[in-house]
Amino acid sequence: MKFLFASDSFKGSLSSEKIVELLTETAQKIFPGCSVKGLKMADGGEGTVDAVLEAAGGAYRTVKVKGPLWEEKEASYGILPGGAAVIEMAAASGLPMVPQEKRNPLLTTSYGTGELIRDALDQGCRNISVAIGGSATNDGGMGAMSALGIRFLDRDGKVLKGEGKDLGLVKDIDVSGMHPAVKETEFTVMCDVKNPLLGPEGATYTFGRQKGADEAMQAELEAGMEHFSRIMAEKTGKEVSQVPGTGAAGGLGAALLVFLDAHMKSGIDTVLDLIGFDRLLDGVSLVVTGEGNMDWQSAFGKVPYGIGMRCKKAGIPVTAIVGGMGKGAENLYQYGIDSVISTVNRAMPLEEALENAEALYRNAAERMFRFVRAGMKIRESEGD
Secondary structure: EEEOOOOOOOOOOOHHHHHHHHHHHHHHHHHOEEEEEOOOOOOOOOOOOHHHHHHHOEEEEEEEEEEEOOOOOEEEEOOOOOOOOOEOOOHEHHHHHHHHOOOOOOOOHHHHHHHHHHHHOOOOOOOEEEEEEOOOOOOOOHHHHHHHEEEOOOOOOOOOOOOOHHHHOOOOOOOOOOOHHHHHOOEEOOOOOOOOOOOOHHHHHHHOOOOOOOHHHHHHHHHHHHHHHHHHHHHHOOOOOOOOOOOHHHHHHHHHHHHHHOEEEOHHHHHHHHOOOHHHOOOOOOOEEEOEEEEEHOOOHHHHHHHHHHHHHHOOOOOEEEEOOOOOOHHHHOOOOOOEOOOOOOOOHHHHHHOHHHHHHHHHHHHHHHHHHHHHHHHHHHHH
């Protein structure tokens, strides 16, 4: 028997690494001598660089950048053996970097994310994937593009810094100083949200409040974003305001498409491609995946969905061990997940489930592997 373990973390209770450890121990208990391989997993959000580097090899590179409030910070990204780079926006411009009382998307910038991209270009990386979840910004990507040499000018020809409050002040865009390696580089935006840049489902009104924007700020930011989008279209000939995903990360998705000619791709699919997941399926008997809570949303770019679809194509069975099952969890059956097992084995408060997450997971894993072994015995008896 050859098992492949590729589960997302159970946020607040079990890391992806701990899950691999528990599955390995239990698999070897029920199937002595079995072959196992475990992968740390992420879907393009927090932990993506760690997951890719652990599976594919490579190295971290740490550089000094400007944080969301222009403070000096250190941020890391990954460079893979073949020279590709993997960057998490959250490492340089993430919401947790801004204290609750200082959150104000009129003042935050994505400049640090642009500095990571610039450094990757300087290191010779010509294939760069950027995970744009978890941002503290709503600057339309102006900050990040400024770090790459683009100048956003106001009506007096003054260069704007690249903050949310600058969106409505842009009169002209000068791309002549853009980093020359941009034209030689393939950019992938790891993004699973479908929000457009503008409107009630757009960057400002969907994500602005969690970044600290009250109603008045939201109105100012939306007006600024409408203006900025219009100027971008006039100066570049690219109208992307209603393209799905352009509203991600406070509009950074739009800037990456317009100025870097990036293409958007599912976060989990990008991760699986970067780690060579399809090659790892060779000879595998069963794949075990999972997440903290599985419901109808799991079919939209989450780890079990991505794993299930790859395994379905390869004809390999997949089981999912999850912390809980919500409405529509059964939808995953049509996306390659053959069975779902919950760790919760009786009625209990959430606090108790979190406190005993490790023991509950081990118990669920043993139940699952015993079912697998029972199925093998049935097949053997039918063959006699």
